[in-house]
Amino acid sequence: MCPFRSSLPTVRTSAFIDISYKITKKVIGFMELERFFSEQVKAMRSSEIRDLLKITEGREVISLAGGLPDPSTFPREDIKKIAEDIMDKNWERALQYTATGGVEEFKKQLISLSSLRGISKIREENLFVTVGSQEALYMLANLLIDPGDQVAVEMPTYLAALNAMRLRKPNFLGVELTEEGANLDQLEERAKKTRGKLKLFYTIPTAQNPGGVTMGLEGRKRLLEIASDYDFLVVEDDAYGFLVFDGDAPPSLKALDTEGRVIYTSTFSKILAPGFRLGWVVAEPEVISKLEMMKQNVDLHTPSFTQYIAAEAIRRGVIQSNFPKVRAIYKRKRDVMLDSLEAHFPKSASWSRPKGGMFVFAKVSEKLDTGILLEEALRKGVAYVPGASFYHDFSGRNTMRLNFSFPPEEKLREGIRILGDLLKEKL
Amino acid sequence: MCPFRSSLPTVRTSAFIDISYKITKKVIGFMELERFFSEQVKAMRSSEIRDLLKITEGREVISLAGGLPDPSTFPREDIKKIAEDIMDKNWERALQYTATGGVEEFKKQLISLSSLRGISKIREENLFVTVGSQEALYMLANLLIDPGDQVAVEMPTYLAALNAMRLRKPNFLGVELTEEGANLDQLEERAKKTRGKLKLFYTIPTAQNPGGVTMGLEGRKRLLEIASDYDFLVVEDDAYGFLVFDGDAPPSLKALDTEGRVIYTSTFSKILAPGFRLGWVVAEPEVISKLEMMKQNVDLHTPSFTQYIAAEAIRRGVIQSNFPKVRAIYKRKRDVMLDSLEAHFPKSASWSRPKGGMFVFAKVSEKLDTGILLEEALRKGVAYVPGASFYHDFSGRNTMRLNFSFPPEEKLREGIRILGDLLKEKL
Incomplete structure (x- = not known):
């Protein structure tokens, strides 16, 4: 015995019943699905970083945008x-x-x-x-x-x-x-x-x-x-x-x-x-x-x-004994980025001098909007994350986050040089 | 230059300011945190299956409760x-x-x-x-x-x-x-x-x-x-x-x-x-x-x-070529469970005869509540999932889900025998 009732004969009943509540199909074939999404979906924002990673996928762009570790740090x-x-x-x-x-x-x-x-x-x-x-x-x-x-x-x-x-x-x-x-x-x-x-x-x-x-x-x-x-x-x-x-x-x-x-x-x-x-x-x-x-x-x-x-x-102890190596790699890369910023960024810019982590945060002239600037930077071959994304109120439009952990040192130098030239050109 | 303002001298200002909005500390030492939880938390139900798995952890209980694959199916x-x-x-x-x-x-x-x-x-x-x-x-x-x-x-x-x-x-x-x-x-x-x-x-x-x-x-x-x-x-x-x-x-x-x-x-x-x-x-x-x-x-x-x-x-092709083996193992175990149910469950009970998957669903006499019965079953050494958890309205109180994929065959037989005896005893 099955605990469930046997199904009724499979009469195609829907053809015979009152159809007053049936919905007129809005499309032929594949339908539009937007109307099924919840209110919460409207509150969602796609991460600018992830979207950027996508844009730059497979392209010859120096990415200072992501937050990827240097693969040489993987044990x-x-x-x-x-x-x-x-x-x-x-x-x-x-x-x-x-x-x-x-x-x-x-x-x-x-x-x-x-x-x-x-x-x-x-x-x-x-x-x-x-x-x-x-x-x-x-x-x-x-x-x-x-x-x-x-x-x-x-x-x-x-x-x-x-x-x-x-x-x-x-x-x-x-x-x-x-x-x-x-x-x-x-x-x-x-x-x-x-x-x-x-x-x-x-x-x-x-x-x-x-x-x-x-x-x-x-x-x-x-x-x-x-x-x-x-x-x-x-x-x-x-x-x-x-x-x-x-x-x-x-x-x-x-x-x-x-x-x-x-x-x-x-x-x-x-x-x-x-x-x-x-x-x-x-x-x-x-x-x-x-x-x-x-x-x-x-x-x-x-x-x-x-x-x-x-x-x-x-x-x-693999992780613990790896710390000195990881820290040394990132310290050197941080120094390369700071030196490059000093050499190439305009005098009107300022930036953090992090004692750890993977990022430098830079503030450029208030005349510039790093969100607008990004497209041109990408065309010149450099990606970064516009700073406004990091503010709950989307202020900080003249800031940018620069990653130093992933790109090789020569790419860090080249990326900052290209960005610096672009900033100077825009001032 | 850092883009952030230097912090003010670290004067311990909170000692000097108006304290009218300060909260009286409710506890000494570690505090009660319940009041910080969101409304959503109140809507959450812990999964009965996961909780059961915890109860039976490390104990000599035949678990017909979980939905674990047979490890011998892992390639x-x-x-x-x-x-x-x-x-x-x-x-x-x-x-x-x-x-x-x-x-x-x-x-x-x-x-x-x-x-x-x-x-x-x-x-x-x-x-x-x-x-x-x-x-x-x-x-x-x-x-x-x-x-x-x-x-x-x-x-x-x-x-x-x-x-x-x-x-x-x-x-x-x-x-x-x-x-x-x-x-x-x-x-x-x-x-x-x-x-x-x-x-x-x-x-x-x-x-x-x-x-x-x-x-x-x-x-x-x-x-x-x-x-x-x-x-x-x-x-x-x-x-x-x-x-x-x-x-x-x-x-x-x-x-x-x-x-x-x-x-x-x-x-x-x-x-x-x-x-x-x-x-x-x-x-x-x-x-x-x-x-x-x-x-x-x-x-x-x-x-x-x-x-x-x-x-x-x-x-x-590891997964594809593993299918016949996986299906054969579960088919055999399903048969063991069905045979055991036939042998040991009371006549008032009925159950599904699945052609696939990992579970048999059983319905026992309406006089019995499988949720209440569970504690006794655990004491006798068998776990199952009371069926009410599977109903949006928590009906089906005389049903239970029985897993056949994980326990060894002899445990399946023993578990069903113990459960069957318990059911008969209660009728």
Whole structure:
């Protein structure tokens, strides 16, 4: 017996029934689908960076636009060996479904990796594995933001985080950057003006993307005091925390957090390989359990196979012992870019001098709009990201983000020379 | 020069300013975070299956609850060889960021794989790669459903799809299953009653999860006629399309779609390895471009490394030549489960006789509630999924889903015997 009723004879009933509610077909053959899309789709913005990457695909363009790691930083031989070993010894679990929050062995290793950013006293229940830190940012936006909520962001800040938050329709409060990170007086003023309604501050305190600035220890302590005084959450994006090459990175905000107020996220994209799409969150178990519920809906879990690879890469010290090499490569490339900017950019321009990360952020004459300039730059063979994309209010129209991590050194020099010449020509 | 203003001297200003808007700290030390969560969080339901998997983790329980493939179906040696070859020859691209919609080589192979389900005349622009088909279902729910929209679903249907759709707060219209798939007269009646407002029908026409039924070719044709007549979209979940072991699977709905009305999704979880978390969508370019915009927010792209592995597994015929083995294993296990049900379940029970997939769906006496019975079953050493989770209205309280793909044959027999004894004891 089948538990379902047998179907009725397959009479083509629709030919006989009242057709008054039938829709007149609007098209012959393939139909127009736009009308089926949700309201949310209208709030979506395509990432300018990703679109740019597409434009430049397969063309002879020097791209200062993306945020790709230098492939020479990938510990290729180690990854190959680890993948082989996993397929020999742990294949069954690496190929099978796993827990939504992440592979247990990986979480154990993440405790050790996070400790390098000063984060101590955490357990597996404080950890959550995501498909890159982008998924963490997306899920946190959904978890924490209702339409109209007050959300503070740096000006400029990471555009894909902005876009993920935009879907939730918050009221953004901009906090300008200083040479020492977010302007904390301004943050406090913003918090005060919301009369206790500021819900969270999204910040990239270390090697800020795109701003290139790093907040010092004193600033970090004060930021947490302000968050405590005005009772808001801090979402700390530590994507570049392991990539500080001038001196030591200050401890993460999470390391200084005594109230469970900081939700920390970082990524393997810059320290192992972006192709694995691995990120993680450190937060209170209350937050982790909500992330877990959400991720069951989004994608069930992050791929197991790559989690096992990354766990082994930490356990064997592959990632840790790779840091000096990665930092040296990026420091040299940063220097090449700064020297080239000095040599070729007009005197009216200014730019960040990042102690870490992958980007220089430049401000050109206010007479110029880098969004308009881009097409000409692409025609001359150079891509960059117009700065307006990094501002919640699309201001900063005379700024641009320049990537130094991916292009070879000679291309960095050539790209900046071409851009400098174009800027001078336009002034 | 830095483009950002120097910060003001780091005076601890918050001590001096008006504190009237400061929040009184509610807790000493670690704080309560519940109040920061969004409204959406309240709409989230944890997946009963995932929670169950957790309960049974590391315990001596025969799990008929999950939907795990039999590990002996994983083409382990082939995957190992492919991973090695990729790390030798294509490591730079496999470890790097890739396009949001998927790796081009993978999409080419997906055209070939989809053709085995009858889908022809598609190009790369019709394809989109996701983190398992769960991510496809989640994104499609966000893309297509606004609160209050009319959405038809089968009763029962895949619970993680239901949960993903629930976040969008649709008005669900239930369509009962017959032995030949969804009751199409009922679907038509539902469509008619909405006066043209039915937006989409989510269906699993082949080896339905959990119902175990498969819609025949004539039913498929009529379904598409109804969709056309009443102008709604069809989201076809073809997770088990390659896993039909009694006779040939009918072509997918997408294969019969002449209007671009069907959005197709399938997964590598049952035909290669779930640990890779790979799924794909076949749809009109209009839909694909919206998926792309959404995925830029969600996780930028699906891991590159595993996409290259799956592409090679198709190109080398590893997946295709594995089908007979996979089907034979599941057919045998299905038979073991059906025989055991016949031997041990009470006469008042009925169950599906699936021609494919991984599950049998059983209906027990209406006097029993399988949700309440579960705790006792777990104590006796058997897990299953109570059927109510698979109904949008949580009806079907006397039903249960039984997985036959994962447990070894002797465990299947033992598990069904224990369950049967428990059912008889309760009657």
